[in-house]
Structure formats: structure tokens, C-alpha cells
Amino acid sequence: MADILDEIKSMDLKASWLGDWEFEVFTPKDRLVSTLSYLKAKGFKAFMGLSCVDWIEEGNFELVYILQSYDLALETIVKTKIPRQRPVIESMGPLWKLCEVYEREMHEFFGIEFTGNPNLKPFFLENWLDIPPLRKDFDTLAFSEELFEFKEDETHGIESPKRIE
Amino acid sequence: MNSLLALLIVPVIGSAAAAILQRYRLVERLITFLTFSVTFLFLFGIKVGDLFTWHLDFLGKNLEMGLQITPLSIFMLYMTIAFGIVLTFYNISEKSKMKGFLLLLTLAASNWIFMSADLISFFFAWELMGWSSILMIFGGRREAESRQGALYYAMMSIGGSYSMLIGIFLLSNLTGTFSIQSNVSYLMSILSVHPWQVLGIVSLFFVAFMVKSGIFPFHTWVPYTYGEAPDGFVPYLSSVMSKYGVYGFLIFLPLTLGTHVPTVLGLAWPNYVLLWFGSITAVVGSVLAFMQDDVKKLFAYSSFSNLGFILAAIALFTPIGLTAGLFHAFNHLLFNGAIFITVIALISKVGTTRMSEMGGIWQKMPLTFLTFFVGIAAAAGIPPFAGFGSKWMIFQAMISHGLIFATVLLFFASIASFLYLMRAFHAVFLGQLSHRYDNVKEVSAIGKITEVFLLGALIFFGILPGFVLDPINSIVSAFGLKPLPTSGYEYINGFFSSINMVSIFIVVIVAFIFGFVLFAIVAKHKKVPQEDNYTAGQIPQDWNLTPEMYQFSYDFYEPMNKELAPFLKVKIDGFFKGFGESVEYIGGAVKEIFTGNVQIYTYLAVGGLVIFIIAGWVVW
Amino acid sequence: MSEWTEIVDYFRGRSMWMLHYCTGCGAIELPPTMTSRWDMERFGITPMATPRQADILLITGYLAIKTLKRVVYTYEQMQAPKWVLGFGSCTINGGIYWDSYNVIERLDKYIPVDIYIAGCMPRPEAILDAFVKLKEMVQKGEAKGYEKYVKNYEWYKANQDKVLKRTSPVLKEIEKVTKIG
Amino acid sequence: MVIVEFLIKLAQGFGIGALALATGLLFGGIGRKIMARIQRRYGPPFTQNYIDLFKLFSKGSVSHGWAFDLGLVAGFAPMLAALMFLPIGPFTLLPSDSSLIMIVYLMMMAYLGMAMGVLASGNPNSAIGMSRALMLMTGYEVPFAAVIFSVYLFSKTGYLTQIVAQQAGGFMNWNIVKMPLGFLAIEIALQGMLGEKPFDQAIAPAEIASGPMVELGGKYLGFGMIQHSVGLFLETGIVVDLFLGGAPNFWIFIAKQFVLYFIVILVDAILPRLRIHESTSFFWKLPLFLGILQAVIVIIQGGVLNV
Incomplete structure (x- = not known):
């Protein structure tokens, strides 16, 4: 088990244990394919998910690939950064x-x-024309106020319905 | 001119005229229609007991041949020719490759069958009818398939004819005469002495009749042939031609009357066996029908299923059984004709026979839809339409003998008929209208007149069944049975109860009027298009919903398939496939010899017929 | 005629069939409301399967833009008289999703709501209370949300279209990220 | 004179229709109440069905064209027509035509009409529901027919009025005593006819959005309700006439009907829904066996009529 981590490290990649059954691998963008192919060949055949983190101060997106191996009973998290621009x-x-x-x-x-x-x-969004909504520079409150026009005292000129007090 | 001869000669002359003028479709169709009408006029000149004989010297033998009229023949003649008039009238506007001269030849043969007094003419007429109809089937929509259908039909017909021919020779060897009457009375007289001999001979005849009517186990050709026959001819095939078998059965059924053969539940055992053939046919037809997707095939199955009902009823050969059977024969002719004429009208408009591709056509063809609706209501045996009375009488006839198993089977077939009728109704007319059919129009004026006429007939004979039951009663008494009591045109007298159809009609009408009044006075409704439908909140345009996607009609009774799977496996896999393969094999073999030109088939058929008959003659 | 209307309204209030639209949270409060503990059938209220049959549209919890579209379609498929119950804080002001980019804030802007049930979550007692209040309103002829919808159809439609049929970005001052292809 | 007679009959017919509808709705209401009590609820008032029907007739609705309208009217009009031939207590409007099979087929016309209406709506849910209803019909109608035929053989008549008359003179003359197996079979078939659990696949609300009724609202649903209520009255009434000896007056008649319906409700309360092909084949096993066994017993006892 420890061999895998050593092998990865020997390939000049940063890697470290996160627990007994999980380790993370940091890979540059251009070596992502080779790293993932290597891991798949090593037994991490199950692709569990892909996620993304927006490091807005750094100016990077971090893509997170989660793989599992049923034979080795291990999970690995492969992270790579790509520029936001x-x-x-x-x-x-x-x-x-x-x-x-x-x-x-x-x-x-x-x-x-x-x-x-x-x-x-x-995929999920219908008719979306703004910048992608999960980016950190997307102002969701401003969007909400603009689109849904929520104000406490609005009457809109018609009788407001009765409420349960 | 002798009216009897005229019934044969007029169609032949018409046929010749139609053959000459067959280039001009409209003229040909008009001649066909006029010939049918003129033939019908000659019917008024005949009466029960009319006789016409001639003598034929053949190979030193003096054969007496003839035509005769019995109450049964009159009933059959009226029924078939009248239906022919309606059909040929409709066909004036019909565009399929139906050959008028062949239809007229079939008419001549049909008249001859019903009138022939001797077995020779009966056989000749039978063959003429068979071959002219086979040639007709070649002109179906799909060439290769229709050729196969015709060959299948030809094969079965030849088998039946062979069997009948052998029967005729054996029989005339025994008696030395060909007269049907004397042969039947001879058989009757020796029935108690040599039951097996009589039964053997009669079975040979029955094979031919069963083939023609599509009785189990000879039903396999029916869907193939009906499914592929030219559209204009299918109604005649299913409504009229299946009745020849019924007529044939009725020639020989009086045998067991008044003789002492062993009985089962008070029924001579050969009749009992025949009754089971009928019941099984009814069930097999119904069950197979509701798994079909081809509308013509579905009603082909339905057609022989109804023939099963008729056979089961006439096999009883009691007054009520016979009345019920003949009455159902009439009703079947009527509702099946209405259904098939609407179906071919529909096919000519939508251009397909697959039901899963249709749907919602009621919006485009309202009159056809109504005619079809009344047709299937009658076929399902719903009062007050034609079809109720006969089914009701069949059940009474069966149950009065204590034939509980057969009756329950028949009732099951009747309920199953409800299933396939609803399935056809839904898949064809109801549900979502596909945009493919946006330009479909209602049938032409001629079609409309035909449909209104059929609609009227279905209601008229439903509420005034006496017009049919009276002639049937005279047939029943001609067979030496005591006819059912009559008490006015609106009554059906069954065994357990009698029904006044007019009063039922009035009650239903009043209920409907009440219903519409209630409909009109309560809260108003809003008309919405078919797209505005419950979709669990989903907006149809968002997922490109097409009417075809929102129409559930394919494999409509899928859970039922699961339930009936073991039963179907035996029948379909073992029986039909074998038949189908052999047909394919023969079809392939024949195809290798011939080019597929219809004319060559014609010569082949005529030549084969001649050789066949001469060979038979020589052997004898 | 007004007597007749009163009679009709009386019976309408006694027989209200409900379509529950439960894409948000809160659907779990309905089973106890329907079954032995609280038994809403004693007020003549039964759950129905399709909008054609229903009188009440009960909307539980938040509505995303996507579900709002379906709610409007469902509401328009219902036939008058029809009433809407907004269930939970989210239908009033967006609740905990007040600043979410895809949850609407106030249902009343898109379809007329006759009664709101406040709370997160409202208990079955609150639901029953709303039903009883609605019944009283119907019987007095006060619950006329469906008429309001017809009268102010343009206003409602404009609000719906603003959310559902956007043709330009909502936040204009932020420059769009360049797409590279 | 004929016209006066006709008008009298017409008035009586309306009376019967109204009475049957009222009774059917009342049964439905009491059934809901019983069901609620079984589930330890308070339940709606037993008049709830009247209120619902009134509400439905005052509510707007959508129509998918004239076939839809015609179908829905044809869905309950023949049901009302069939009622005119049913002996209700001592009274039959048209006793000379009260043939049992005719009544059964008139009811089928109602189902055919209903089917036409709901299928014209063009919703696949209603098509699925209708397909299930028809498949279920092949199930329950077969034992039902077997029982009807045994009664025919036993009573040697097809008139309901005469079947009722033959059972006069006390409990021991009732057909339920003479043909207990047949009664059992028909009671099971009744469960399927009324579409109560475990045979409610056709209108499974949570599964196929109430099946045939999916597009019905307002008055159309009201017509469906009339059909169901009158059908309930008719079907239980037929069983009362066949097996429970009819009744000397209307009240005893509906009391007997209610006993039958009560059994149906109790079964409904405790059983879950079967799958459609399971229920169809169920009807072809036990109830059909009972029905045919009953017929065979009747035949052995000398029911065969030599014609």
C-alpha cells in the first residue's frame, strides 16, 4: 500500500496520506491525464466524482477527481489547478x-x-445568461434582489392576499 | 328467363363486361355495383321449392345436376348479395387493386353454392369461388406478402377441396347419385349401422368447410390472407365468404337428428365435438386478436372467433341453437362488414395498417369513427345494436344444455372480444392525433352514404330483430325443428326469457337524453387542444413532446401476455411457426419457378384446376 | 341569485380536493395530516392525483425557477374555482434561501396565493388551521385568488416572464468571463 | 293513454334513478366513514359524497372534444337504463324485460362509453388505466358468468323477477342457502367489479395518476361518480336479487345491499393492491373453480333442460 505513494512520489508528484485508506495527489495540469491513467492501471478503476473549488485570490480553479480501488480498498483524491482566466x-x-x-x-x-x-x-440551469453561478465573483444576493425583486413593503397596486397572522 | 339461371348468368355477363372494361376503374366498379343490384332484383323472382335440373352425359354416365331453393339458400342469398351491393357501392370510390370481374365470378360461384342441388355442382361452385378469390388476393397492397397470403390460402383451399372431393367420390360410390338430399338421407339411414363410416365421410366434407370458415385448427391462413388481401375485397372475404362454411355445415348437421347415437348432456356426441371446435376457435381467435398490431389481422382473428360462436351454436342443432347461430351469422355479416368497411376507409386515408402508428383519427373522420364505434358495440354484443340478440341467444342455447365449460369459454371469448375491440378502437381512433395525419379528410360522399346506411342497419336490425328472425324461423322449421315462438318484430324470444328490444332502445334513448340535458345545465366546460394534457406538471414543449410519444397503444395488454405465455407458447411456436415456415418454403419454391407475374399464376391455377378435376374423374 | 351563490360556496367549502406540489421540503408534514393523528378528510379534504380534479394547490417549501415554471403550468391546468396555499417560509420570502440565485422569494408575485402558512416547518395543526380558515373564506366568498389572477393576468404574466424568459444577463455590470473554445 | 302510461313510467324511472344514485352515494359515504374508523380516524361526514357531487357539478372543467363529452355521457346513461330492469324490492319498472344477461351487457355499454370518453382525452395514463380495467374485466366476468349460468340452470328462468319470486318464503329458500359456492364466487367477483382493493389497479392514484380519471374534472368527474354510485347500487342489487331473495320493501333491499358492500369494504380495508396479471389469474383460479363447481352441482342435481 505504501508502495503506491512512494511510486507516485518517485514520479515527481506531491502526494500525502489523508488517513488510513485515503491519500491525495497534486498534479500539474499537463500531467493530469498520465496521472489518472497510471492510477487507473494501478487498480483505481472506479471514478467516484469530480468537483471544483474556486480559489479566487490565487486566480485558480482546483479540479478534484475522486477515485477508488476496490482491490486495494483505497481512495485517492487527485487535485489539479487551472488558471481562472x-x-x-x-x-x-x-x-x-x-x-x-x-x-x-x-x-x-x-x-x-x-x-x-x-x-x-x-444541464440544470434553464435559460442561464449570467456568469456561471458557483464562481466566487458571482454575486448571488445582488442577482436575487435584481431578479426576484424582494422588498418588504411592496404592494404592486393590487390588493395583497390575506395571511395567517 | 329463369330466375335461378339468371342468378348465375347475370354475374357472369357482368364479369365479362367488367373484365373487358377493367382499364377504366370507375366504369368497372360501376358495372360491378350494377351487376350486384340486378342480381339482387332477380332474387325477388325466386321462392322456396324452385327447382332447375339438367342432365349431363359424361363417360357414359347420366348425371343429374340441378339448382334448388331451400329457405336456407334464400336467407343466404339475400344476406350475401345485399351485403355485396353495399360493399360494391362503397368500392366505387375505393382505389385498391380489386378486380371487379373476379368479385363477380365469386358472386356467381357464391350463388351457385347456395343453390346447387347436387354435389358435382357444389364442388364446381366451391372451386370457382375458391380460385376467383385466390386470384383476387394477389392484388394486395404489398406485393410479395399478398402473393404469400394468396398461396397460403390456395394451399389450404386445395387441401380442403381434396378432402371434399374424396368425400364426394366415396359418398357417390355408396349411393350412386350426386343429389345432396338423397345422399344426406342415405347417410342418415346408415348412421346407426355404420357410424364410423358416416363420420369419416362427413369429416372429409367438414375439413373443407372448416378451412373456409377458419375453424380451429384450420384458422392459421385467415390472418395472413385477410391481412394481405386488397382492401376492397377484405369485407367480402370476412363477412360473406366465411359463411360458405356455415352453409356447408348446415347441409350435414341434420344427420344426427332423430337417430340414436350416444349422447353427451343430451347432445349427439359428434355435435358435441363440433361444438368444442367452435368454442376453442372462439377463444383462440379472441386471445390472438388482442395481441395483434395490424388492424386488418386483428379483425381477421375477430372474424374467425365469431365463426367459432356460430359453429358452437349451430352444432347444438336445437331450435334456439340453430336460430342463434344463423342470427349471429347475419349479425356478424353486418357488424363485421361495418367494421371492415370503416377500417379500409381508414387505411386508404392513413396509408398504414399498423395500429401503433395511428391514433386520434376521430377528430378527422367523425362519421367513420361513429360507424366504427357502433360496429364494435354491436360486435361486443351491446344492446340495443345488432349482435346483442344473437350472442344472448347463443349463451342461452348453450347453457340450456348444461354445457357449463363450453359456455364459460364462450363467455370468456366474448369478454376478450371486448378487449381487442377496445384496443383497436383506442389505437386507431382515440388518443393523440399525430401530425402526420393533419391532412387526413373524412371519406368521400359515397363512403359517407355507405357508412350512414351501415349505421342505420346496425341499429335497425338491433331494435327490430324480427325481420331476421322470421326467415330464420322458416329455416328452422324446414329442418324439421319446432321454431321459437314469435311475438312481433321487436321481440327476441330466448329460452329463459324474451326481450323487447324497442323498449330497451327507448329506455337507453331516454337515459341518453337525460344525460345530455344534465350535461348542458351544469357548470360549463372549456375546450382544450390535445396538447393541453396532464403531464405531471412538465411542459410539453420543453421536452419536445410529440403526440406519438404521448400515445400508449403498442403492446396494450402486455401483462396479459405474461399470463397467457404458456398457452401461447404451445400454439404459436409449435403450430403457427411450422405452418409459416412451410408456407415460406413452398412460396420460395414456387417463386423460383415462376416470375411472379399474376397472369402466369392465373394460367397455372386454371390449368391445375382442370388437371385436378380430370384426374379425379379418371380415378373414379 | 346571491342565495344560490351562497349555497354553492357553502358546499365548495365543505369539499375541497387538494393537489400537493411537494418539490421543496415539507412534504413529510402531509402524511400525518392525512392519516389517523390529524385526519384532514373530516373536513372533506382529500388528496387528488391531477390538477384537473383538484380545488386546492398546496405548495410546500421553496420553489426553484425550474419548479416555478411547472407550478404555473399546473395552476393554469386547474379549473376555477381554485385556491393556492403557500406552505412554509420559503413561499413567503424565500426563507433560508433568501439570497439564493435560483429560489424565488415570494410566490404571490407569480400566482395568487390565498393563504400562507408561516413556519419552517409548519406543524400539521397549522396546516389544518389554514384549511379551516380557507373553508371560512370560501364560504364567505372571500377567497377569490383565481379571479384576481384573471383580472391581473398581464401583471402576473410579466412577473413570470421576467424570471422564466430571460433574454439578457441579470447582472449587467459584471463582465462576462471570456469563453475559450 | 299510451302517452300517459309512458309519462308515468318516465316519472317512475327518474324516481328510481334518483333513489339509486342517492343510495349509491350514501353507501360510498358510509364506506368512507367505515374505512376511516378502521384506520382510527374520525372520517368525513357520511353525506360527504353528496357534497362532493354537488361541488363537482358547480366546478369548471376541460373537454377534449365531442367524443370526450359523448363518451362520458355514454358512461352513465346506460347504467341508469340498466337500473330500469332491476327488481328493487317488490318493484320493477319493466318486469317483462328484466333479463339478467341483458342487464350485464347494458352495464358493459356504460364501461365502453366511459372508456371511449377517457381514451379520447389522449392521456397515456388513462390508456394504461383502461387497459388494466379491461384486463381485470376478463378476470372477474368469467366467474361471474359461471355463477349467472348456474342460477339460470337452477331457476330455469332468465328473468330476475322470477328468480326473486322463486326465493320467496323465508331464509331457507334463498339461493345463498341452496348455492353457497356460487354466492362465494360472486362475492369475490363483486370485489373486482367495484374496483376495490386488492383489485384497484385501474385507478391506482399514486401510480398512474388515477388512471382513467386523469383528465376528468368538474362535471365529467361527477358523471364518473354517478356511474360508480349507480354501478354500486346495480351490482349489489343484482347479487341481492340472485342470492339473497330480493326484498319485500325498499329498506330491506338496501339493507341487504349494504351487507354485501360492507364485506367488500372490510376486505378493501385490509388488503394491499395486487399486480394486474396476478389479480386476473386469481379470478381464473379460485372464484372460477367455485363458480364452475356450483354449476356442476346444479347440473348433477338435475338442472339440465332437455330441449
């Missing part, structure tokens, strides 16, 4: 078909382009 990365569809669905979601909520993914259509 130019969020483009290769699709992991060839490795895991399932990944394309998560990429579609990340595309919708963070505006990340996954090259090679043919299916980056809108």
Missing part, C-alpha cells in the same frame, strides 16, 4: 465515460471548458 482542460471521457456527466455540470456551474467532451450542453 483560461479554464480549459482535457476531458476524462476516454478514461471514464461517467466523467463526462460531471464535466457537463462543472462546465455549467464554473464555466470550465473540457476539450473532447461533446456534450457540454446546459
Whole structure:
């Protein structure tokens, strides 16, 4: 078990244990494919999920790939950073078909382009025209106030319905 | 001119004229219609007991051949020719490849069958009818399939004819005469002495009749052939031609009357066996019908299922059984004709026979929809339409003998008929209208007249069944049975009870009027288009909902398939497939020899017929 | 005629069939309301399966933009007379989702609500109280939300369209992120 | 004279219809109350069904065209028509036509009409519901028919009036004593006919959005309610006439009907819903066996009529 971590470290990647059964790997953007292929070949065949963190002060998006191995009973979290200004990365569809669905979601909520993914259509949001809503620079309160016009004292010129007091 | 001969000659002349003028479709159709009408006029000139004989010297033998009129023949002639008039009238506006001259030949053969007094003419007429109808089937919508259907039909018909021919030779060898009457009375006289011999000969005949009527186990050709026959001919095929078998059965059924064969529940055992054939046919037809997706095939199954009802009833050969059977034969002709004529009108408009591709057509063809609705209501045996009385009488006839198992089977078939009728009704007319059919129009004026006429007939004979029951009563008494009591045109007298159809009609009408008044006076409704429908809150445009997607009609009774799977496995896999494969094999073999030109088939058929008959003659 | 209307209103109040639209939270409060403990059927209120049959539209919890669209469609499929009950804080002012980018703040702007049930979550007693109040309002002829909807249809439609049919970004001052393809 | 007679009959017919509807609705209301009490609820007032019907007739509705309207009217009019031939207590409006099979087929016309209406709405849920209802019908109608035929053989008549007359003279003359198996079979078939659990697949509300009724609202649903209530009256009435000896007056008649309905309600309260093909095949097993066994017993006892 410890061998895997050593092997990864020997490949000049940062890696560390998070617990008894979980470790994380930091990989540069251009080595992501090779790292994930390596891990898949090593037995991390199950793709569990893809997530994203917006490090707005750093100017980076951090993509988080979670893989599991049933044979080794291990989980690994592969993290890679891409610049906010130019969020483009290769699709992991060839490795895991399932990944394309998560990429579609990340595309919708963070505006990340996954090259090679043919299916980056809108997913959850309907008719969305603003910047992707889960970016930190998206002001959700301002959006809410603007779109839903919530004011305490509005009457809109018609009789307001009765309420239970 | 002798009216009897005229009934044969007029159609033949018409046929010749139609054959010459068949280039001009409208003229040909008009000639067909006029010939049917003229033939019908000659019917008024005939009466029970009319006789026409001639002598034929053949190979040194003097054969007496003839035509004769019995009450049964009059009933059958009126029924079939009248229906022919309606159909040919409708066909004036119909565009399928139906050959008028063949239909007229079939008419001549049909008249000859009902009038022939001897077995030779009966056989000749039977063959003429068979071959002219086979040739007709070649002109179906889909060429290859219709050829296969025709070959299948031809194969079964030849089998039946063979069997009948052998029967005729065996029988005439025994008696030395071909007269039907004397042969039947001879068989009757030796029935108690040599029951097996008589039964053997009669079974040979019955095979031919069962094939023609599509009685189990000879029902397999029916869906293939009906499904592929030209649209204009299918109603005739299913409404009229299936009745030849009934007529045939009725020739030989009086055998067990008054003789001492062993009985089952007070019923001579050969009749009992026949009754079971009928009941099984009814069930098999109904069950297979509700799994069909082809509308013509569905009603083909329905057609022989009803023939099962008729056979079960006439096999009883009691007054009520016979009345019920003949009455159902009439009603079947009527409602099946109405259903099939609306179906072919529909097919000509939508251009497909697959029901899962239709739906919602009631919005486009309201009159056809209403006719079809009344047709299936009658077929389901719903009062006050034609079809109720006969089914009601069949059940009474059966149960009065204590035939509980057969009756329950028949009742099951009747309920199952409800299933397939509703399925066809829903899949074709109700539900969502596909945009493919946005340009579908109601049938032409001629079609409308036909439909209104059929609609009227279904109601008229439903509420005044006496007009049919009176001639049937005379048939029953001609068979030496005591006819059911009559008490006016509006009454049906069953075994356990009698019904005044007019009073039922009035009650239903009053109830409907009350219903519409209630409908009009309570809160108003708002008309919405079919897209505005319950979709669990989902907006149809958002997920590109098409009417086809929102129409549930494919595999409508899927859970039922699960339930009936073991039963169907035996029947379909073992029986039908074998039949289908052999048909395919023969079809393939024939295809290799011939080019598929219809004319060559014609020559082949005629030549084959001649060789067949001469060979039979020589053997004899 | 007014006597007749009163009679009709009396019976309408005694027989109200409910369609519950439970895409938000709070659906769990309805089973106890329907079953042995609180038994709403004693007021003639039964759950129904489709909007065609229903008189009351009970909307529990928050409504996302996506679900709002379905609510409006469902409401328009119902036939008059019809009433709407807003259940929980979220239908009043967005509740804990007050600043969320995809949860509407106040249901009343999009369809007319006859009665709000405040609380997060309201207990079954509160639901029953609302039903009784609604019954009284119906019988007095006061619950006329469906007429208000017809009279102010343009206003409601404009509000709905503003949320549902956006053609330009809502927050204009923030520049769009350049897409690279 | 004929017109006066007709008008009298018409008035009586309306009376019967109103009475049957009132009784059917009352049964429904009491059934809801009983169900509530079984579930330890207070339950709606027993007049709730009247209020519901009134409300439905005062409420707006949507129509999908004239086939929809015609179908819904055809869904309850034949039911009312069938009622005219049913002996209700000592009274039958048209005794000379009270043939049992005719009544059964008139009821089927109502189902056909209802089917046409709901299918014309073009909703797949209603098509699924209708397909289930029809499949269920192949189930319960078969034992029902077997029982009807045994009664025919036993009573040697098809008139309901005469079947009732033959059972006069006390409990020991009732057909339930003479044909207990048949009664059992028909009581099970009644459960399916009324569409109560475990045979309520056709209108499963949470599963296929109340099936056939999915597009019905307002008066259309009211018509459906009339059909159900009158059907309830008719079906229980037929069983009362067949097996419980009719009744000397109207009140005893509805009391007997209620006993039958009460059994149905109790079964309904404790059983869950079956799958459709399970229930169809269930009817082909035990109830059909009972029905046919009853018929065979009747035949052995000398029921066969030599014609």
C-alpha cells in the first residue's frame, strides 16, 4: 500500500496520506491525464466524482477527481489547478465515460471548458445568461434582489392576499 | 328467363363486361355495383321449392345436376348479395387493386353454392369461388406478402377441396347419385349401422368447410390472407365468404337428428365435438386478436372467433341453437362488414395498417369513427345494436344444455372480444392525433352514404330483430325443428326469457337524453387542444413532446401476455411457426419457378384446376 | 341569485380536493395530516392525483425557477374555482434561501396565493388551521385568488416572464468571463 | 293513454334513478366513514359524497372534444337504463324485460362509453388505466358468468323477477342457502367489479395518476361518480336479487345491499393492491373453480333442460 505513494512520489508528484485508506495527489495540469491513467492501471478503476473549488485570490480553479480501488480498498483524491482566466482542460471521457456527466455540470456551474467532451450542453440551469453561478465573483444576493425583486413593503397596486397572522 | 339461371348468368355477363372494361376503374366498379343490384332484383323472382335440373352425359354416365331453393339458400342469398351491393357501392370510390370481374365470378360461384342441388355442382361452385378469390388476393397492397397470403390460402383451399372431393367420390360410390338430399338421407339411414363410416365421410366434407370458415385448427391462413388481401375485397372475404362454411355445415348437421347415437348432456356426441371446435376457435381467435398490431389481422382473428360462436351454436342443432347461430351469422355479416368497411376507409386515408402508428383519427373522420364505434358495440354484443340478440341467444342455447365449460369459454371469448375491440378502437381512433395525419379528410360522399346506411342497419336490425328472425324461423322449421315462438318484430324470444328490444332502445334513448340535458345545465366546460394534457406538471414543449410519444397503444395488454405465455407458447411456436415456415418454403419454391407475374399464376391455377378435376374423374 | 351563490360556496367549502406540489421540503408534514393523528378528510379534504380534479394547490417549501415554471403550468391546468396555499417560509420570502440565485422569494408575485402558512416547518395543526380558515373564506366568498389572477393576468404574466424568459444577463455590470473554445 | 302510461313510467324511472344514485352515494359515504374508523380516524361526514357531487357539478372543467363529452355521457346513461330492469324490492319498472344477461351487457355499454370518453382525452395514463380495467374485466366476468349460468340452470328462468319470486318464503329458500359456492364466487367477483382493493389497479392514484380519471374534472368527474354510485347500487342489487331473495320493501333491499358492500369494504380495508396479471389469474383460479363447481352441482342435481 505504501508502495503506491512512494511510486507516485518517485514520479515527481506531491502526494500525502489523508488517513488510513485515503491519500491525495497534486498534479500539474499537463500531467493530469498520465496521472489518472497510471492510477487507473494501478487498480483505481472506479471514478467516484469530480468537483471544483474556486480559489479566487490565487486566480485558480482546483479540479478534484475522486477515485477508488476496490482491490486495494483505497481512495485517492487527485487535485489539479487551472488558471481562472483560461479554464480549459482535457476531458476524462476516454478514461471514464461517467466523467463526462460531471464535466457537463462543472462546465455549467464554473464555466470550465473540457476539450473532447461533446456534450457540454446546459444541464440544470434553464435559460442561464449570467456568469456561471458557483464562481466566487458571482454575486448571488445582488442577482436575487435584481431578479426576484424582494422588498418588504411592496404592494404592486393590487390588493395583497390575506395571511395567517 | 329463369330466375335461378339468371342468378348465375347475370354475374357472369357482368364479369365479362367488367373484365373487358377493367382499364377504366370507375366504369368497372360501376358495372360491378350494377351487376350486384340486378342480381339482387332477380332474387325477388325466386321462392322456396324452385327447382332447375339438367342432365349431363359424361363417360357414359347420366348425371343429374340441378339448382334448388331451400329457405336456407334464400336467407343466404339475400344476406350475401345485399351485403355485396353495399360493399360494391362503397368500392366505387375505393382505389385498391380489386378486380371487379373476379368479385363477380365469386358472386356467381357464391350463388351457385347456395343453390346447387347436387354435389358435382357444389364442388364446381366451391372451386370457382375458391380460385376467383385466390386470384383476387394477389392484388394486395404489398406485393410479395399478398402473393404469400394468396398461396397460403390456395394451399389450404386445395387441401380442403381434396378432402371434399374424396368425400364426394366415396359418398357417390355408396349411393350412386350426386343429389345432396338423397345422399344426406342415405347417410342418415346408415348412421346407426355404420357410424364410423358416416363420420369419416362427413369429416372429409367438414375439413373443407372448416378451412373456409377458419375453424380451429384450420384458422392459421385467415390472418395472413385477410391481412394481405386488397382492401376492397377484405369485407367480402370476412363477412360473406366465411359463411360458405356455415352453409356447408348446415347441409350435414341434420344427420344426427332423430337417430340414436350416444349422447353427451343430451347432445349427439359428434355435435358435441363440433361444438368444442367452435368454442376453442372462439377463444383462440379472441386471445390472438388482442395481441395483434395490424388492424386488418386483428379483425381477421375477430372474424374467425365469431365463426367459432356460430359453429358452437349451430352444432347444438336445437331450435334456439340453430336460430342463434344463423342470427349471429347475419349479425356478424353486418357488424363485421361495418367494421371492415370503416377500417379500409381508414387505411386508404392513413396509408398504414399498423395500429401503433395511428391514433386520434376521430377528430378527422367523425362519421367513420361513429360507424366504427357502433360496429364494435354491436360486435361486443351491446344492446340495443345488432349482435346483442344473437350472442344472448347463443349463451342461452348453450347453457340450456348444461354445457357449463363450453359456455364459460364462450363467455370468456366474448369478454376478450371486448378487449381487442377496445384496443383497436383506442389505437386507431382515440388518443393523440399525430401530425402526420393533419391532412387526413373524412371519406368521400359515397363512403359517407355507405357508412350512414351501415349505421342505420346496425341499429335497425338491433331494435327490430324480427325481420331476421322470421326467415330464420322458416329455416328452422324446414329442418324439421319446432321454431321459437314469435311475438312481433321487436321481440327476441330466448329460452329463459324474451326481450323487447324497442323498449330497451327507448329506455337507453331516454337515459341518453337525460344525460345530455344534465350535461348542458351544469357548470360549463372549456375546450382544450390535445396538447393541453396532464403531464405531471412538465411542459410539453420543453421536452419536445410529440403526440406519438404521448400515445400508449403498442403492446396494450402486455401483462396479459405474461399470463397467457404458456398457452401461447404451445400454439404459436409449435403450430403457427411450422405452418409459416412451410408456407415460406413452398412460396420460395414456387417463386423460383415462376416470375411472379399474376397472369402466369392465373394460367397455372386454371390449368391445375382442370388437371385436378380430370384426374379425379379418371380415378373414379 | 346571491342565495344560490351562497349555497354553492357553502358546499365548495365543505369539499375541497387538494393537489400537493411537494418539490421543496415539507412534504413529510402531509402524511400525518392525512392519516389517523390529524385526519384532514373530516373536513372533506382529500388528496387528488391531477390538477384537473383538484380545488386546492398546496405548495410546500421553496420553489426553484425550474419548479416555478411547472407550478404555473399546473395552476393554469386547474379549473376555477381554485385556491393556492403557500406552505412554509420559503413561499413567503424565500426563507433560508433568501439570497439564493435560483429560489424565488415570494410566490404571490407569480400566482395568487390565498393563504400562507408561516413556519419552517409548519406543524400539521397549522396546516389544518389554514384549511379551516380557507373553508371560512370560501364560504364567505372571500377567497377569490383565481379571479384576481384573471383580472391581473398581464401583471402576473410579466412577473413570470421576467424570471422564466430571460433574454439578457441579470447582472449587467459584471463582465462576462471570456469563453475559450 | 299510451302517452300517459309512458309519462308515468318516465316519472317512475327518474324516481328510481334518483333513489339509486342517492343510495349509491350514501353507501360510498358510509364506506368512507367505515374505512376511516378502521384506520382510527374520525372520517368525513357520511353525506360527504353528496357534497362532493354537488361541488363537482358547480366546478369548471376541460373537454377534449365531442367524443370526450359523448363518451362520458355514454358512461352513465346506460347504467341508469340498466337500473330500469332491476327488481328493487317488490318493484320493477319493466318486469317483462328484466333479463339478467341483458342487464350485464347494458352495464358493459356504460364501461365502453366511459372508456371511449377517457381514451379520447389522449392521456397515456388513462390508456394504461383502461387497459388494466379491461384486463381485470376478463378476470372477474368469467366467474361471474359461471355463477349467472348456474342460477339460470337452477331457476330455469332468465328473468330476475322470477328468480326473486322463486326465493320467496323465508331464509331457507334463498339461493345463498341452496348455492353457497356460487354466492362465494360472486362475492369475490363483486370485489373486482367495484374496483376495490386488492383489485384497484385501474385507478391506482399514486401510480398512474388515477388512471382513467386523469383528465376528468368538474362535471365529467361527477358523471364518473354517478356511474360508480349507480354501478354500486346495480351490482349489489343484482347479487341481492340472485342470492339473497330480493326484498319485500325498499329498506330491506338496501339493507341487504349494504351487507354485501360492507364485506367488500372490510376486505378493501385490509388488503394491499395486487399486480394486474396476478389479480386476473386469481379470478381464473379460485372464484372460477367455485363458480364452475356450483354449476356442476346444479347440473348433477338435475338442472339440465332437455330441449
